[in-house]
Amino acid sequence: KQEVTQIPAALSVPEGENLVLNCSFTDSAIYNLQWFRQDPGKGLTSLLLIQSSQREQTSGRLNASLDKSSGRSTLYIAASQPGDSATYLCAAATDSWGKLQFGAGTQVVVTP
């Protein structure tokens, strides 16, 4: 069974610093790897999706890498802002239909 782990569980940085969030998965046979943002008591917002054949995806200040062989993905957020404070979840898609295995998330606080 696929297991997804996120380290660290929580992270606090001053505004302007770069953020590095780690995600690891046990089964390299993934369909894709997705990163989401969750605000307290709210739903999820999709940030980046990396297909299994891709190495990275970029959107604005966000960059996510994928190394299937080592079972790792990393989300980089450049020049963090207080508005980036949220919980970030990574999820491995185990099939093409959309079934996801989530990590427990990294709670990020960016202080002004």
Next chain:
Amino acid sequence: GAVVSQHPSWVICKSGTSVKIECRSLDFQATTMFWYRQFPKQSLMLMATSNEGSKATYEQGVEKDKFLINHASLTLSTLTVTSAHPEDSSFYICSARDWGDSNEKLFFGSGTQLSVL
């Protein structure tokens, strides 16, 4: 982007009652929707896959008779928590995929916080 609407956002109910949660795809057709549950400080756990016009597929350990799923149309799936008890208190969230979107992203509802007294 595609929008998934989930209602209600909050519900408080007495133990033993049933609660229905709706998940709608507003601007696309969703033949498949997913239902997740999230306990505080924990990850989202997939409960079941909802398929339009057929029975839902439940994950191991999820009681079918406890969590009734109906996907009667291409835009609506409902989750009914039957005879709810305090241990069912959790954050429930649905997701759907827009098969017309080549990006293959999943879109999530805003979630439902269920509190059973």
